[in-house]
Amino acid sequence: MKTVIIEDEKAAVRNLSSLLNEVKPDAEIAAILDSIGSTIEWFGSHPMPDLIFMDIHLADGSAFEIFNHVSITCPIIFTTAYDEYALRAFKVNSIDYLLKPIGKEDIERALAKLGNLQHTAAPDSQPRHNPHQEEELLQLFHSLKKQENYKTHFLIPMKGDKLLPVSVDMILLFYIKDCQVKAVLTDGTEYNFTQTLDELTDCLNPHLFFRANRQYLVSREAIKDIDLWFNSRLSINVRYSGIKEKILVSKARVAEFKEWFSKKQ
Known part of the structure; x- marks a missing residue:
């Protein structure tokens, strides 16, 4: 041939x-x-x-x-x-x-x-x-x-009628606190988002972000290390001191998380 x-x-x-x-x-x-x-x-x-x-x-x-x-x-x-x-x-x-x-x-x-x-x-x-x-x-x-069609950038409203342009690779994670969705950037700053976590999950590339549970949507860069937790779950530790609670991945999603984390981007 x-x-x-x-x-x-x-x-x-x-x-x-x-x-x-x-x-x-x-x-x-x-x-x-x-x-x-x-x-x-x-x-x-x-x-x-x-x-x-x-x-x-x-x-x-x-x-x-x-x-x-x-x-x-x-x-x-x-x-x-x-x-x-x-x-x-x-x-x-x-x-x-x-x-x-x-x-x-x-x-x-x-x-x-x-x-x-x-x-x-x-x-x-x-x-x-x-x-x-x-x-x-x-x-x-x-x-x-x-x-x-996945989002690559966001415009975040700021005080004084300004908009802050942020690319998704600047975002470590999204999480819910006091019924408000917040984004944590790589420099440790936090910003409020008007979208729900479900909406963000749909509009972001799933190769870049993983929905750990109902409260957290994390990027690979956010993950510091991972603990093996009770009942075959995983506990994700992130590179952000502002979050003290454990980010748990259920037993049913552990295999999916491991595959996502090791997949080529």
């Missing part, structure tokens, strides 16, 4: 080449192209490969520009750090859409899809995604669109 890698990051090329060699040793990398221009030029003088791995943001622009100059008929696996192109991707022979960082299992799964498509396709036809794959990509797209 002849493959072409279209990617402008050298580290990503090394990673992808290594994974491809590990997963499918008989795959031949016919070319590594790092720009729109070099890709158009290469396809003008070489036969179509069996498969293309394509990043979307290249040094000289969007890789979708390539399709305005080259008729690519082979399957494409997009490998990108950007998530907003899923719908557009499967309109140009895409069989999968992998978000960086890419691992071995991602490549195995994508090549398995390719194998299934080749097995079911007619001998003289190019593999195409089936409705199930299209549904998978649609689900991915809607999930990623939701991520794009």
